[in-house]
Amino acid sequence: MHSRPQIVAVFLSLLTVIVIFEMVRKKRLKEEYSLLWLILGIVVFVLSLWKKLLFTISGLFGVSDPNTTLFFFGIFFMLLFIFHFSVRISDLSERTKSLTQKLALLENDLQKTKEQTG
């Protein structure tokens, strides 16, 4: 017995995995950023096919509706993504700062060298 939401979930998660993998293959998405997405796709895929596991997890969490478990995982992954990006942005802004400073100093040096050599 397959319910309609289940079929949609299987289809969408499979599509996610395929699209992400294709993006990596075409080098439009870096491997390190694709990893979380692939895990998300695979988790949803497994949970939507393997109903028993979904129910077991729901039981463990003490929730009666397995949909809640799916929502929980969805939101959990979203927060994980956002957090991951915050960390990356912090790192990138540090790099931007350092590069901007170096560029400004090098440009200043270059200008002086040009003036000296005429």
Next chain:
Amino acid sequence: MESAPKILVIIPAYNEAPSIARVIDEIRASIPEADVVVINDASGDSTALVAKTKGVDVVSHVCNLGIGGAVQTGFRYAWEKEYDMAIQVDADGQHNPEDIPKLLMPIVNQEADVVIGSRYLEDRKYKTSFARRAGILLFSQFISATIHQRITDTTSGFRAINKRVIEFFSKEYPVDFPDAEALLLLGLLDFKIKEIPTTMRKRASGTSSTSILKEIYYPFKVSLSILATLLREKPLLRKEE
């Protein structure tokens, strides 16, 4: 005989064209032997041009980094060009360049690694809002107690530093509202800090970089970075290159 120390005056500037010429003139009059560098933090006005016509060196960012990033560019400049001491002066005319020799004296005499021009060391009728005064008092008391050195003005950007501190700051310097955190870092690393009373003047032009939103953000940001700085292990404070 020792050769005279190389002194650099760093002026971080963001859209300060109306006031910067006067500031440069006053600095020259106060300390003619020093070199002056203006760090133009991607100004939209003619700050860089005005400074260049005054004959000082100008280093321009391609994008705006904020005051911390701009000041640090100055420290990197000082470190690369092997200056013995550096002094940081605001471009808006709030700091009185006549105080520069006073600030440099303890560095020259090797009594301190850092000298801060403080508005509060003596009561010189500097007018600020009560909330801001209370905040500064709280932060300065806390930092003074933590590093066992008396600091009365943790927000002053009027500062002279020696070569050791130039090296340290060229590698590690906080980004926004850097002053309190920078002092804490220096104190924790056992640099000697000395305060000198100075009088701040009314800014010659432009608006202060603090807005209402920043007034709210400031205490949170500073508290969090103080806490984080305290909880970091000492070796982590010095970033590996």
